[in-house]
Amino acid sequence: MKRIILLVLVILQLEETFEWGFKNGILHNSIWLEQAAGVYHRESRLGKYQLTYREAKAVCEYEGGQLATYEQLEEARKIGFHVCAAGWLHRGRVGYPIVKPTFNCGFGKKGIIDYGYRLNKSEKWDTYCYNPTGKECGGVLTETERIIKSPGYPNEYENEQICYWHIRLKLGQRIYIQFLEIDIEDDTDCLSDYFEVYDSYDDVYGLVGRYCGDELPDDIISTGNVMTLKFLTDASITGGGFKIKYSAIEPISNETSTLETPTDFVS
Numbered sequence: 229m230k231r232i233i234l235l236v237l238v239i240l241q242l243e244e245t246f247e248w249g250f251k252n253g254i255l256h257n258s259i260w261l262e263q264a265a266g267v268y269h270r271e272s273r274l275g276k277y278q279l280t281y282r283e284a285k286a287v288c289e290y291e292g293g294q295l296a297t298y299e300q301l302e303e304a305r306k307i308g309f310h311v312c313a314a315g316w317l318h319r320g321r322v323g324y325p326i327v328k329p330t331f332n333c334g335f336g337k338k339g340i341i342d343y344g345y346r347l348n349k350s351e352k353w354d355t356y357c358y359n360p361t362g363k364e365c366g367g368v369l370t371e372t373e374r375i376i377k378s379p380g381y382p383n384e385y386e387n388e389q390i391c392y393w394h395i396r397l398k399l400g401q402r403i404y405i406q407f408l409e410i411d412i413e414d415d416t417d418c419l420s421d422y423f424e425v426y427d428s429y430d431d432v433y434g435l436v437g438r439y440c441g442d443e444l445p446d447d448i449i450s451t452g453n454v455m456t457l458k459f460l461t462d463a464s465i466t467g468g469g470f471k472i473k474y475s476a477i478e479p480i481s482n483e484t485s486t487l488e489t490p491t492d493f494v495s
């Protein structure tokens with residue numbers, strides 16, 4: 229039975245290279261990434277579509293980056309960066325990255341929805357910035373082992389951070405999480421600043437725990453090959469931050485090793 233299901237997945241992989249679901253034995257998530265491959269989206273404080281080209285460029289430069297190129301946006305899109313809002317790109321091009329096409333976003337197409345180089349640079353859009361050395365906040369992690377730190381660690385983290393880390397290992401592997409250090413603004417129910425772990429590919433289902441304070445939580449082992457970590461801070465009081473380590477647990481039972489049979493498709 230399992231073999232039959234796997235064959236179907238393999239066919240889907242061949243047809244839909246950048247679709248949600250399984251690819252190269254890795255389950256891809258279904259939520260919008262905040263940033264990927266150094267690229268992130270910004271809108272004006274005034275709301276959506278309020279930035280001229282000059283202003284868009286200034287926003288990225290203020291944060292130490294620059295306007296993303298079309299190619300950089302495409303690289304980010306390939307690993308799951310999906311935003312339903314057109315933004316300025318390098319040299320006045322405008323577009324947005326669609327991973328999962330829908331009717332009300334991207335005209336049912338996927339790829340970079342390209343509005344071309346705008347002649348009128350006073351038009352107002354959002355912006356896409358590129359800053360690979362910017363705040364180390366979130367991303368898609370596929371290595372079998374890695375240390376994840378709060379942005380700026382070992383210095384204190386900043387206010388108003390939202391970071392998502394998606395750990396996606398190969399099908400059959402599980403994720404082992406160890407807290408090495410934690411110091412997050414402490415309050416009842418961790419409402420101000422918190423770190424959350426989800427045994428899932430989004431932050432909707434599978435909440436394992438919400439953490440704050442400075443007491444090290446117990447180790448966590450995922451049920452599948454994906455996990456989502458979320459770090460959110462409010463507008464006041466910070467803390468020393470956190471350092472956690474994750475590592476892959478290889479499948480041991482015969483049942484899970486069967487799942488690894490189509491090795492041709494595992495990168």
Ligand SMILES: *[C@@H]1O[C@H](CO)[C@@H](O)[C@H](O)[C@H]1NC(C)=O
Nearest residue numbers: 280347348349350351352353
């Ligand atoms: C350029 O775009 C702005 C903002 O949409 C608009 O107000 C202005 O009329 C446009 N200029 C030209 C020459 O079309």
Ligand SMILES: *[C@@H]1O[C@H](CO)[C@@H](O)[C@H](O)[C@H]1NC(C)=O
Nearest residue numbers: 479480481482483484485486
């Ligand atoms: C599980 O694997 C072991 C060693 O590879 C083998 O000896 C055993 O017969 C297998 N069990 C089943 C139920 O396939």
